[in-house]
Amino acid sequence: MELKQELEWNEAQKISINVDLVAAAKRQLLFLEAVDRRNRWLCDGPALQKAIYRYNACWLPLLAKYSKCQILEGPLVVPLDCEWIWHCHRLNPVRYKSDCLEFYGRILDNLNVVSSVQGNSKRETEEIWNTLYPNEPYELELTSPLSDDISGEVSSTEKYSTYDLILAVKRQVPFFYQVSRPHMDHDVFLEGAVARYKGFLHLIKRNRERSIKRFCVPTYDIDLIWHTHQLHPVSYCNDLVAILGKVLEHDDTDSDRTKGKKLDVGFSVTTKQWEETFGSRYWRAGAMYRGSAPSPLTRTPWTSNMMTKRVLASNDYQKRIHLPEGKVVEVMLEFVGVRNLPEGHKGSLFVLFSKTQPDTIFNVETRLNILPESGEKQVALFQCQPTGQLLFDLVSDSPSNLFISRPSKTMGSTSISLENFLFPVSSLTVEKWLELVPSPGTVTSKPIGLRVAISFTIPTPAPYVLHIAHSWLFSKICCFFPLPGRVHFAKEWTRVIDAAGNDIISLLMRDFKKEKGRNNTNLKKEVIGLTKSDESRIVAEFDGIEWSFIDSQWSLKLERNVNKDGSIFELIGHRIVKLFPGRKLEYELKHCNGQGAECDFITAVEFSAQDPYGNAVALFDLKSETFQIKEEWFVLPGMTVAFILSDILRKEGYKGLSHTLSGMDLERDCLVQEVDRCHEEDTKGNLNSAVAQEVELKAEFAEGITPVPEKGGACGGGCGNTQKSGGCGSGCGGGCGNTQKSGGCGSGCGGSCGGSCGGGCGNRMKSSGCGGGGSGCGGGCGSSCGGGCGNTMKSSGCGGGVGSKVADGKTAGNPNISDHQEGAAIQANEAPTA
Known part of the structure; x- marks a missing residue:
């Protein structure tokens, strides 16, 4: 400055x-969480209309009486439904003031009023309420159906604001997602x-x-x-x-x-x-627009007597699994200026930045222009581990002419340590001049200075990113699981590795011969787990009806029909987890017209008393066999479920994951997409027609028409190591790199959203780049990313x-502005x- x-x-x-705005902001976040996660019924329909009526007819008169002469010793506790309407009304401060003055002669304040979600005693308030309103219960009851028409009740209320509170509520509903x-x-x-x-x-x-x-x-x-x-x-x-x-x-x-x-x-x-x-930056990490809120799975809260139970502490076997705890931080970076350039310098300037040590989240080098030189604002927004240093190389791109091409020249380097700001958290923003160490051949009278502006979020737990590594060969176009006919080794272990390539656990499916006279449904199976310490034990058992695993804490029901809520499998124990096809809730792919291979994903959603509308706890990327898990308690159950489904669907040609999408099950839908891609490539001369024919045979096999011959793969244009990645996916384009590290081309690299990322996806599993969501291309949407999604830093979430x-x-x-x-x-x- x-x-x-x-x-x-x-x-x-x-x-x-x-x-005290800090303390009050925390209380507001708790209240908004209670409405958004547990009481969405207050946001629409008859319940909203009833809440507005109760707010005008009951709460405001009670508040006016209490504020004029204290009618009880303790604080007033506002009912939840009234508090929600009151919240939205106050967020138009001019109108709220005028309404209060019109009806009550003064502004009705929140002094000595306590939120209903803070757990304070409501007894005294409820007694006063029942005295004043004997025909209106203190808590809004939903046990009996609410009338769609409350006009008669409204007309009997003298002091009723004409402010459209229904629209006010609807405008506030998405706000919590932005600040959650x-x-x-x-x-x-x-x-x-x-x-x-x-x-x-x-x-x-x-x-x-x-x-x-x-x-x-x-x-x-x-x-x-x-x-x-x-x-x-x-x-x-x-x-x-x-x-x-x-x-x-x-x-x-x-x-x-x-x-x-x-x-x-x-x-x-x-x-x-x-x-x-x-003299400081306005944009701030963690404070920018996130895109529209995800679509809800249900508008009716899911209830069960099991939801009050909580899972026991991690069992002994799970504790023996080594899971390195990771942290993630969001970084916003801008290069504001440069000074002390060599005399006579010509050409544009840009900065190449990277991490100086391995990072399983961000490991690319990318380019960002400098504001005074480029004439346009460029800001990098990305996620990384909060360790090591950010390295900056100032590069001069000298102008070329028709006859001479001049290479770019690195003028100097500098770095900044993340630990200095984040361990402990001292400041979340820094803007300063950094002196560059000059490169050989760069001569200046004073050290070149680079002005860097950085902001951070608080480090938070990173999701566990795990990958299934089979010992058998994969079909190169099957979604996730090999089709029958592939040679595999039944006695070989399946490894689960983390993002850094470390072994977490090995799993083995053991089949027992059925007893004479018994049918196939009574075939017994076991999943054996082997930890790094060579300790093995039974992780799961199948009794012919359902799977029971992890010390009988969980059971997996394998339904053959889609449930009413759209889920395809249920994992029931001290928690209830349902598996939904596609990317749901926070994993939802946004703003893509052609979402492509949603059949390549399964979202695990927990339903509980805290999250009756569902909380996404894991995402399974079926094509790359990579999955993200948010909470440690679900790591072992999640790995076990993935392995069991792998065995079932492999033997059934992937038809075990049955879900109707426009009359087609997931496997056929996925293969039809692959057929279309192959024919499209064939018309461009990029793919041999024999390959397209093989894919059609695969699709026919999914229908049970004909066996699949063993032929070469159907990946066009250098998809990297498809044996390790599980295949090319729905159209990798060219040059996807090493798909073992990137998690496969998947839905990102020129595949799922109409050529969203073009070529060169970079390293997807280790970066927040193409197809991985996060803060990079966000799954690769439409034309928003252009080409080269490995360079995720040129946008702050293209695909958000x-x-x-x-x-x-x-x-x-503009994705960075707030809603007011x-x-x-x-x-x-x-x-x-x-």
């Missing part, structure tokens, strides 16, 4: 706010957010002082604090009048993120003003669904595709 910018920042931090990541409730992150909120108010104050009409748009960390402040209506009104001379409007009705529209332009203008005023490339800061549907801003704010129910 220059002195003037530092003074502006210090002035902004003098803004006085009479609320683990780092959001960390003290250091929130303290930084409060400081940035004061900076945001300071910009608006400066604009008012200069009579500048400007549309200011917050990032999501600022917006979270802004919401928190508004939930304290008296303090918000008093504070904003003191700061700005008026109550700051918070209108969330504008939802158009399209490039060039008011919201997009407003964010760009706010970014520019912030950086000019304070918005814009051509975030590198410009001028996207079609001064004057006319936004609420993204759906993010537009590129």
Whole structure:
């Protein structure tokens, strides 16, 4: 910061706010989690209408009576349904103030009011409620059907706001998804957010002082604090009048993120003003738009008497499995400027950056331009392990002419240590000049300086990324499992390895000969597990009806029909986990018109009292035989399930995973896609027609028509080591690299979304790049990534669904703006595709 910018920042931090915003933000997150994860019935339908009625007819009058003369000793505890409507009403502070003044003559505050999710005693409040409203229960009961028409009840309510609370609720429903990541409730992150909120108010104050009409748009960390402040209506009104001379409007009705529209332009203008005023970056890791919220699996909460039970501590055998604990951090990186270049220097400048030590999440070198040289804002957003150093090489790309081609030249290098900021967490942002160590042949009077701006999130547990390595050869086009006819070795172990290639466990299926006179359904099987310490034991047993495994804590029911909720298998124990075909919930592939091989994925979803609508705990990538598991308790069950299904589906030609998709089961659907790709390649002269014929035979085999001859593979254009990767997938294009490390071309490399990543997927399993989701290409969507998805840092999540490339800061549907801003704010129910 220059002195003037530092003074502006210090002035902004003098803004006085009479609320502990860090503590209040944490309470808000807990409440939003309770609504989103356990009480979505409050967001639509008759329940929402009933909640609005109870809020107007019961809660606000009770609150007015309590605030005028304290009618009970303890705090008032607001019923959950009323609290949700009250929450949304207060987020239009101007309208809430006017309604309160009209009906009650004063602003009804939240002083001495306690949230229903904090576990405090509700007895005193419930007694007062029942006295005032004997015909209306304190808790909204859902045991009996609610009427779709409550107009009669509404008409009998004298003090009823005309503000459209139904639309207000619907605009707020997606907000929790944007602020629900683990780092959001960390003290250091929130303290930084409060400081940035004061900076945001300071910009608006400066604009008012200069009579500048400007549309200011917050990032999501600022917006979270802004919401928190508004939930304290008296303090918000008093504070904003003191700061700005008026109550700051918070209108969330504008939802158009399209490039060039008011919201997009407003964010760009706010970014520019912030950086000019304070000399620091406005964009912040962990605070940008994540794309639209995932589609729910069900709108009806799943209930069971088993949901109150909790799984026992990890059993002894699971504890013997060595699972290295990993951390992941999101990093946002920008190169702001360069100084002390050699005299007479010509040509453009860019920086190549990488990690100086192996990283199982991020292990690529990528390029980012420097703002003053390129004339456009380029920001890198990626995930990595919070260890080691980031290495920066400043490169000069000298201009060439028609006759002479000049190679790029590295002018110097420098680095920055991640541990210095993250262990312990001291600061989540840094912007400084770094001196470069000059490369041989580079001569300057002063050391070249590179100004680097970095922001981080709090390190959080990384998912366990595991890979199944079979000893038998794979079919090169079968989705996940080899078709019958392949030669395999029944007595060989199947290894499960982690992302770094370390063995976790080996598994073996043991079949017992059926007893004479018994049918096949009574055939007994066992899965044997062998740990690295050479300790073996029975992991699972099949009694002819269902699988029981891990000390009988779990049973796996293998249904042949799709359940009503869309699941295909159930894993039942102290927890209930259902397996759904495709990518669901947080793994959902967004903003792709041609989603391609969804048959290559299974999502494991836990249902519990805490997550009655489901919580995704694992994703199985069937094509690459790689799976991600979020929680340690599911690692051994997840590996066992994957191995059992592998054995079943291998023997049944993959038809065991039966799920209807437009009249086709998953195997046939996947093979039809492969046939189409092969014919398309054949018309381009890229694939021999005999290969396409083989694929058609495979598809016929899936129908039970004819056996499959053993022929060569159907991968066009260098898919790497397909024996280890499980095959090419739905169209790798060319040059997918080593698919053992990348997890196969899968759905990313030019396959699932209409050539989404082109060629050169890079190392997918070890990076957040093409097809892997994360913060890179996000599964490779449409034209948003272009070619070369191995370079995931040129966009902040192309495939998160918005814009051509975030590198410009001028996207079609800016993915970085929050859902609110001064004057006319936004609420993204759906993010537009590129």
